[in-house]
Amino acid sequence: MRVRALETVLTEKGYVDPAALDLLIETYEKNVGPRNGARVVAKAWTDPAYRARLFKDATPAIAELGYAGRQGEHIVAIENTPKRHNMVVCTLCSCYPWPVLGLPPVWYKSAPYRSRAVSDPRGVLKDFDVTLPPDTEIRVWDSTSEIRYLVVPMRPAGTEGWSEEKLAELVTRDSMIGTGLPKSPKDLK
Amino acid sequence: MNGAQDMGGIHGFGQVTPEPNEPVFHAEWEKRAFALTLAMAMPGQWNIDMSRYARENRPPAEYLAMSYYQLWFAALETMLKERDLVTDDEIVVGHSLHASKPVKRTLTPGDVLNVLHRGGPTERETNTQAAFKAGDRVRARNINPVTHTRLPRYVRGHVGVIERVIGCHVFPDSNATGAGENPQWLYIVRFAGSELWGPNGDPTTAVSVDAWEPYLEPA
DSSP: OOEEEEEEEHTTTSOOHHHHHHHHIIIIIIISSHHHHHHHHHHHOOOOHHHHHHHHHHHHHTTTTOOOHHHHHHEEEEEOOOSSSEEOOSSOOOOOOHHHOOOOOHHHHHHHHHHTTTOOHHHHHHTTTOOOOTSSSSEEEEEOOOOOEEOOOOTTTTOOOHHHHHHHTTTHHHHHHHHHHHOOOHHHH | OTTTTTOTTTTOOOOOOOOOTSSOOHHHHHHHHHHHHHHTTTOOOSSSHOOOOOOOOOHHHHHHHHHHHHHHHHHHHHHHHTTTTHHHHHHHHTTSSOOOOOOOOOOOOOGGGHHHEEEEEEOOOOOOOOOOOOTTTEEEEEOOOOSSOOOOOOGTOEEEEEEEEEEEOOOOHHTTTTTOOOOEEEEEEEEEEEHHHGGGGGGTTEEEEEEEGEEEEEE
C-alpha cells in the first residue's frame, strides 16, 4: 500500500512515468536473466579466441553478444580449473552482474550467504550440496566496487562436439556465481 | 560506516537456503519498489553511493529485520524526503499536495532500454600513476569512517597481495557524501584465509576485495 501510495505521489508530480516502470519490471522479469550468461559461458567453451577475449577484457567480449549496461559496466570473468574453484559474493550489499545473470536471488542478498561466504566457503558450498576435493583452492571474490564477476565453470566431460546452444543448457545460474556446478549430460536426459 | 550491512564473518545467521525455481519478484510491491528506485535515479538527485548509504544507515536491528526491497524502499523515501521531492503529508494521503520541484530529466518508456544498456560506468581518466602493481604486498588500512565506505571490516589491518590493477574509478567514500567523484586507483587485493581468520580459517581458501588506493598502505 505504501509503495503504491508513493508511486501515485511521484507520478502526479511528474517524476516517474508508470509505463516506464512497467517496462523496467518486464525487462528484468522476462528478458534479462541467467540464459544470457549461459550463452557467454557456452561460447567460451567452444571458441578459443572468444575465451581469450573474455578473460582478457570481459566487458567488450560480453557486449559482442549484446549484453551490457547497468550493474555490468565493468565485468571480470574468472575461470574455474581443476585446481581452483571461484565463488562470488557481495558482503556489503547485493552487487551482481545484472546483464548476464539478471537480478540476484534472495539467498545471494541474505545474511547467511553474505556473512559466511568469506569465512566458511566450503560450508556454504555444502548448503548447496556441492563438495569439492579438499585440496581444491577456493577463491572468493567480494564485489566491493562496481566490478562485477562472472564465474566460467569447467566444461562438463562427455560434451565433445556439442553445439553452443546445447552446451548452454548445462550452464546453471549458480554455476556462474560459484555456488553450483554445471549440469552433466545425463541431467539433460 | 560500521553498520549491519558489513556482514562478512559474522556468526549465527545459519544456513543458506536456496529457493527452488525462485521467481524474480515475490510480491507486486517488490516490483514497484524496484522500478521506482531505478526510475528515480534518472532525475539525478543522488548517486548510487548515496543510495547505498541511505540503505545501510539505520540501527543494525532494524536493518536485519527488513527484507531487501524493504531496505530499498525505505532508502528511496528517505532520499526523496531529504531533498524535499516528497513530503510526509503527501506519503500519508498518497497524493501530491505541493508543487513539484524542477528536476533535470525523468525516465520515459522510450528511454528505458537505452538507459539500461548504457549503465553508469565508473572508470575515469587520470594523469596519476597507480601506487601499487600486481604482486605488491599491501595492508588494508584500519579506518572506521561513520560515513559510507566499501572497505569491509574483516580485511582491515590485514595483509594481502595486489592481484590486478583495475583502473581509476569513482571513490564511493567521497561520492556518497556529495564531495564529488574524487576518482582513485582501484585494485583487486587477495588475502589468504588464514590471514583473515587465523587458526579458524581454511588454509585452502583465499578471499579478494576490490579496494581503492586510499584503503591501502604498503606492507
